[in-house]
Amino acid sequence: MIATVLSVSSGPLAPVEGLRRPSGIRKHPVARIEVRDPGPKRGxxxxxxxxxxIYSRKHHGGxxxxxxxxxxEELDRWGRDLGRELGNGMFGENLTTSGLDVDAAEVGEQWRVGTSLLEVCGPRVPCATFARHMGEPRWVKRFADLGRTGAYLAVREAGVIEVDDPIEVVHRPGHGLTVPMLFRAAMGDKDLAVVFLDAQVLPKVEHDWLASRQ
Structure with missing residues (x-):
């Protein structure tokens, strides 16, 4: 099966029920998106x-x-569990993929998508905003327990991504250290954290963050 972009999404700041601050988590499908390296989280x-x-640049973006x-496929699996349909962009994702096991991606893996080059950097860590947006009991724990979080990506080459663009994995490091493994390390698995730190496979900012938690 050819991996493709099923949907691309973005969104403005908007209120989230139960939160005092707005959020950009409510994404809506659009025809195309332009991607570029946004620089560091702060500044x-x-x-x-x-x-x-993005509202909270301390914890998101960069x-x-x-x-x-x-x-x-992951949205569909959750939809079956929750008994509701989850539209593209429901998790606040910018890319909804088809035919690609995002959660099997290795850290450092690179994808050619549209005219851009993206690099897998790590997992999404669920937060209170995500929980309020979903409106499901114990959402953070349920999402974390499954540990299939999707992947955050860096933009190594700026470009445009459109619906139906193919996704080509152009580089796979081969170290076997996947996004779900990094999520477990971030959530407190110290043995896995040591593996990642010793392997020196993370971007410096993520390496330093993981090291600070040990």
Whole structure:
């Protein structure tokens, strides 16, 4: 099966029920997105998607969280569990993929998507905003327990991504250290954290963050 972009999404800041601050988590499918390196979390441009909003730049956005990808197959699996339909962009993702196991991606893997080059950097860590947006009991714990979070991507070459663009994995490091493994390390698996730190496979900002938690 050919991996493709099923949907591209972005969104403005909007209220989220139960939160005092607005959020950009409510993404809506669009025809195309332009992606670029937004620079660091603080002092940078926020999202790697032009026109996409991020409120809390302390925790979101920046060069290693420039674009967020989730597999349509993962949304469908959650939809069956929750008994509701989850539309493209429901998890706040910019790319909804088809035919690609996003959660099997290795850290450092690179994808050619449209005219851009994206690099897998790490997992999405669920937060209170995500929980409020979903409106599901114990959402953060349920999402974390499954550990299939989708992947944050850096933009190594700026470009344009459109619906139906193929996704080509052009580089796979071969170290076997996947996004779900990094999520477990981030959530407190110290043995896995040591593996990642010793392997020196993370972008510096993510390496330093993981090291600070040990």
């Amino acid at each position: 940078g441009l926020g999202s790697g998607v032009v026109g996409d909003a 060069d290693t969280q420039a674009v967020y990808a989730v597999a349509r």
